[in-house]
Every structure is written in structure tokens, then in C-alpha cells.
Amino acid sequence: MTARIIDGKAAAADLRQRVGQVAARFRETRSRAPGLAVVLVGEHPPSAAYVRSKIKATLEAGMESFEHRIPAETSQADLIGLIDQLNADATVDGILVQLPLPKHVDEQAVLTRVDPSKDVDGFHPVNVGRLSIGLDALVPCTPLGCLKLLQGELGDLSGMDAVVVGRSNIVGKPMAQLLLQANCTVTVAHSRTRDLPGVVRRNDIVVAAVGRPELIRGSWLKPGAIVIDVGQERVEQPDGTRKLLGDVAYGEAAEVAGAITPVPGGVGPMTIACLLRNTVVAAHRREGLPDPEGL
């Protein structure tokens, strides 16, 4: 069997186009664009690159981008002051604090300061709790993107067996909540799991989010399984070049799986598209409008 390749770039382009249409209607009726503020603390180069692509995508979707680059030495109090200012700014619908933050800053204190209605990353405890309870919430972008890829591939997920490998707050745990809401039987596996190959093998859906390159082998998969690979680690090759690798051994897995996301070009593009989606949804909710359809 050779797996279908799940084209995250195409799915993301499609979602971004629909977000753009919704943003255009919002601009017409509200006489302003949905606005996303991005806060980047310090000079961490990968973070700077992420922020650049987020800003570019925000503008391309016809939304307003507010960039706040502040020095690594900024005190926690000053950073919280900036968050308060963005919370109070009516033109800001979404606030994204690029992680990681410098070590002298308490990350939770900052994330918890963001107004939950503007928390487009979905990291605030209120949004985490609302997702779990089944209330309207802003949901973390990467697992939301994974869910959309799965639904695009499979339609209704009801009754399927799904495993999430990894239990981070940013991906693994919210992913499990989303799959449970979609009526999957959900298993969360992690570093303490005794028989990871055995656990993976009994599932129809495998979401890998551990950050360990090629941990999951092709021989671990149930034939026909749908594999979503969140990992993307830059690994030096024997010839000295560096290659982006996922958590799944792609070549082997593609022989066994029914469908699989490539790295790059799978989950990555969906994360940014879902950030735009969350921003335009937040804008609608903040204005008391019904959620835009089809996003």
C-alpha cells in the first residue's frame, strides 16, 4: 500500500482563502479589519521567522497586523503592561505572545493575563477549560489544524480509535479533547507508555506530537491508518546538511498508512491558517456577531 499524501499546504491555502472572504465581509460591515497583535520578546531567530510568516499571512488575509517587538531584558511587569494595553485596545481582536519567553518571565503569568476573548492561541486556562467542558472556546491552532486535516480526509470521525502520542499543553492534550468531541475513542500515550508500538498499532488515527525525530516506525502502524505528524525537528544528516524530520519515519510509514501528512507541508501550514481563523472568529464574537460559517 502507498499512502495518500495529505496536502496541508493546499488545505491551508483553502482555509486562508475562506478566512479572507470572511474578513472582507467583516471589513465592509464593521468599517474596520479584524486585528491580530503579535508580541515578540527578544531575538530568538526561529521565533522571529515564525512571527514574520504570521504577519505576512495576516496581511494577505486582509486583516490588520500589530507588531510589538520588545527587548529580551523587558521586565515581566512591562510585558504585562503591554498585554493590558492590547486587552484594552478595541482594534485588537487577537493577541499572540510568541513562545518561548525569556527565562526571567513567568510564562503562565503572561498567558493568563491575555483577555480570554482575544486568546487566539487558546492557551488561557479559561479557554482550555471551556474546550474540555464543550463550551465555545478558542482552540490551540496546531491541534485544530490537525482535526481539520483529519476531517478533510475522513469526514465524520465518530467511533474511530485514535491515539495521540505526546501530552503537551499546546498540542497533545487539546488534540485529545478535540478527538473526544469528534466521538473518537481516544488514547493518550507518552514517554511513560510501556508498549508504544502496541498502542499505536491498534488505532485508526495516529497523531504524533512528541518532538522525537522518526520515533514512530512504519511497522508500528495499523495498515490503512491515517497519520498526522506534528513533529518538525531540524536534524543534521551524515553529509552535513540539515533536514526537517517529523516524529514518524515517513518513508516506512507511507508503505503502511492509508494517508499521511508530509513534513514539511503537512501540519505546519495549517497552524498559521488556524491562527487567522481564530482571529476572525474572535473578531466576530467580540462584536456580538454569530460565528462565521464553514471555518
Added chain:
Amino acid sequence: MTARIIDGKAAAADLRQRVGQVAARFRETRSRAPGLAVVLVGEHPPSAAYVRSKIKATLEAGMESFEHRIPAETSQADLIGLIDQLNADATVDGILVQLPLPKHVDEQAVLTRVDPSKDVDGFHPVNVGRLSIGLDALVPCTPLGCLKLLQGELGDLSGMDAVVVGRSNIVGKPMAQLLLQANCTVTVAHSRTRDLPGVVRRNDIVVAAVGRPELIRGSWLKPGAIVIDVGQERVEQPDGTRKLLGDVAYGEAAEVAGAITPVPGGVGPMTIACLLRNTVVAAHRREGLPDPEGL
């Protein structure tokens, strides 16, 4: 094999005694007792009985009990007014709104009004989110009691395979979070699960919380599994008497399991003990004291 019976009554008595000791020290140092307010709306007889036993246990632990019985016709605004008053009352450390509420009241609106620091039921989205993220939280009493029974039986749960059958906000979902934090590989199964016997059979720990009497059969269990039965449904017998039944077919299960909670006398007593535990913990946190040890 004949299963050990997990004595929830003894475990609850032990926990209540320790809570009583902590409450006594609190009274000495703070010159007041930890206080629990219970709100009962309407005349639902099982709710009234629960509330009576909660009040009795509160007093026995040397804590103060505030009882608020209000008529079923009370408006949502008046109920929320009462919650606000209890939130503002410094002698109240815990607020428990007995569920179910009358149909004209939006349950989430009321539960979300309770100050998260007094939310001894652990139902507020902030506490749900904090539990998921791994921050200090007030955790729902029934799953917390189940965890304590499991730890009493097994010690460290790390690496064990656990299944939670049922995905309610009150038991199933927080139970899964607690087991994940305890380093179990956790599966959540429910009404849409395709092969429930197969899922149950591969787990070392089974927590049943679906409210369907004797759904889980002895033949479904892995020999030696530890079984925690949250179900308690009153079912009419052929002779016209009514019997309290769990979600697990106890007689059969006791032949296969390594240990099992009886119904009654298993999980039930631990729920009230954990409510007292949460109240005394809330009192400490509200006073800026470190969490009492060993609870």
C-alpha cells in the same frame, strides 16, 4: 481469582479524620473554622439527602456549614445574587451548588459565577483548565476520590494502562486528566466506542462512570485489573425491592479483577471526603497558607 474489595468507607473515614486534624490546626491559627456553603434549589429528594450528608460530614470535620435552601421558582438572577454574596463572604471558603438545577436556570451561568478559589466542586472552567495544564486547581471530588483509591491500592500508577468508560464533565474527563498526570496511558471510551469489551480488556485500571447498571461484564476484564465503579443506579429487582447497582457486574467482575470497589461503600464515601478535603485546601490557599500535607 477473587478480587480484593477496595474499602471506600475505610479510606473515606481515614481521609475525613486527617481533614479534621488539618481543620483543627486551621481553627487554632486563624481563629475561625474553614467554611462550606451549600446551595440547594428546590425539593429534589435525592439532592436533599446528599446535602444533608454533606452538612453532617462538614460539621463532623470541625468545619462551619452554611446552608442555603431556596425555592425551585427562584430566578436565575436571584440565584446569581446569592452566589455573589457567598463569593464576597470571607467566612465562606467553599461554595457547592447542588446539581441538578431547575430547568429555567442556565447551569453553566451559575457554576461559572462561583469564585474559582471557592469552587470546591472543581466545575468552573478556570479550574478545569488549570487541571488540564497542570497548575494548582480544585479538582472534582468524585474523580479525585477514585484516584486516591487507586493510589491506595497500587501506589505509583506510572506506566499503567487505564481506561475511563464515560466522558462526563463531572467524572470521566477530569478522571482522564488525573490519570494522565499520574503517568498512565489513558484511553477514554464512551457510547460511540466500537469494541468496548476489547478496549476494557487491555487495561490494568478500569474506571466505570457511565450510569448504565452492570454494563461492564466480568468477561471483559483483564485478569487482575483494578476496577473502580462510579455508577450507582437504583434498579427495581424482580421481587419488587430496589437495589443500588454499579456500572460493573460486581459478582462476575470479582472473579476476574485483582481489586474492585463495591457499590455502595466504594467511591460514594470518597466523594464527600474529597469535598471536605477541597474545602480545607481552599481555606488554606485563600489565607495564603501552603497546602496542608498528606491530603
